[in-house]
Amino acid sequence: MPDETLSPAPAASVAEAARASLADVDGVPGAAKHDPILVVDNVVRRFGGMTAVDVDHLEVQRGVITALIGPNGAGKTTFFNLITGFDKPSSAPRLIGGPSSDKAAKWRFDGRSLGSTGAAKVAKQGMVRTFQLTKALSRMTVMDNMLLGARDQPGENIFASVVKPLWSGREREITAKAEELLRRFKLYEKKDDLAGSLSGGQKKLLEMARALMSDPKMIMLDEPMAGVNPALTQSLLGHIQSLRDEGMTVLFVEHDMHMVRHISDWVVVMAEGRVVAEGPPGTVMQDQAVIDAYLGAHHNTDLGDDSLLSDEVAETLAAEIAEEDKKLEEEEKR
Numbered sequence: 001m002p003d004e005t006l007s008p009a010p011a012a013s014v015a016e017a018a019r020a021s022l023a024d025v026d027g028v029p030g031a032a033k034h035d036p037i038l039v040v041d042n043v044v045r046r047f048g049g050m051t052a053v054d055v056d057h058l059e060v061q062r063g064v065i066t067a068l069i070g071p072n073g074a075g076k077t078t079f080f081n082l083i084t085g086f087d088k089p090s091s092a093p094r095l096i097g098g099p100s101s102d103k104a105a106k107w108r109f110d111g112r113s114l115g116s117t118g119a120a121k122v123a124k125q126g127m128v129r130t131f132q133l134t135k136a137l138s139r140m141t142v143m144d145n146m147l148l149g150a151r152d153q154p155g156e157n158i159f160a161s162v163v164k165p166l167w168s169g170r171e172r173e174i175t176a177k178a179e180e181l182l183r184r185f186k187l188y189e190k191k192d193d194l195a196g197s198l199s200g201g202q203k204k205l206l207e208m209a210r211a212l213m214s215d216p217k218m219i220m221l222d223e224p225m226a227g228v229n230p231a232l233t234q235s236l237l238g239h240i241q242s243l244r245d246e247g248m249t250v251l252f253v254e255h256d257m258h259m260v261r262h263i264s265d266w267v268v269v270m271a272e273g274r275v276v277a278e279g280p281p282g283t284v285m286q287d288q289a290v291i292d293a294y295l296g297a298h299h300n301t302d303l304g305d306d307s308l309l310s311d312e313v314a315e316t317l318a319a320e321i322a323e324e325d326k327k328l329e330e331e332e333k334r
């Protein structure tokens with residue numbers, strides 16, 4: 001019998017096992033997962049009298065792609081901000097004169113409590129979110145954006161910054177890593193261009209590549225498909241799936257339901273701040289709570305019914321991709 005302790009299973013089969021483990025998870029809000037990397041309890045955020053987020057319990061399975069969906073204003077971005085340390089939960093209500101509430105917000109990432117941890121430390125623990133290119137980042141080169149994403153940059157450490165050889169070695173290492181990622185995301189040729197000059201899809205690739213500079217265990221993508229033309233859609237999806245196949249956990253917010261159906265292993269649905277449903281993509285979209293949440297918000301939402309992905313749509317997409325490819329080829333020739 002082979003000794004399995006000698007050679008660890010390849011990442012792809014670990015990812016497959018993680019996906020398979022979802023098969024017997026109950027499709028109910030707050031369902032327990034077999035190996036959750038993130039466990040969130042009692043996270044509430046109020047703005048004035050309005051409750052933007054009120055999540056009792058949520059577990060995110062390690063090594064799979066989880067989509068966080070919900071109508072506009074459901075609280076998805078606020079929830080991302082809270083768990084990545086960019087915002088703080090509102091304190092739990094306390095009965096006057098009574099004991100402090102046992103409903104205090106708490107969340108654990110990879111076994112560590114992250115309750116009151118700031119954003120930089122959360123990133124160091126391995127939970128990293130992508131950011132849209134702000135104006136300031138747009139005026140920097142693609143490579144400088146990548147260097148900003150590096151963990152333990154030379155300038156951060158006073159000791160390292162005065163010991164030049166150490167500094168240089170580390171800098172070379174970081175630059176090499178940035179170059180490798182830029183090649184992987186087909187942005188290497190653009191490394192000296194201003195980030196603001198990239199196409200919408202290339203910006204999304206850069207946001208993802210930048211987040212990977214810190215070797216995260218979990219990457220959180222905020223609307224990765226927004227503003228991406230069909231030519232890059234397939235490539236973006238492929239990158240997200242290969243991150244998962246390499247063992248990374250992916251959590252993403254997305255409005256495009258076809259994409260959600262296409263790449264996610266598990267879907268969590270928020271409405272009015274709460275988790276109202278979760279389950280595999282094929283079944284969750286038929287959940288009455290989900291239909292109600294979307295219909296209540298806006299009547300024309302396309303929930304990504306597979307029948308809508310008709311041959312006609314697929315052909316149009318293929319034609320658009322071919323046209324974009326042709327344009328890119330022509331640009332390259334010039």
Ligand SMILES: Nc1ncnc2c1ncn2[C@@H]1O[C@H](COP(=O)(O)OP(=O)(O)OP(=O)(O)O)[C@@H](O)[C@H]1O
Nearest residue numbers: 047050051052070071072073074075076077078079
């Ligand atoms: N800083 C803030 N001050 C006041 N209200 C806010 C603030 N941030 C968010 N909100 C409100 O909280 C609610 C949840 O917003 P959030 O942006 O988290 O929703 P979302 O699900 O990400 O929406 P979308 O899909 O449209 O991006 C909304 O009603 C929003 O107006």
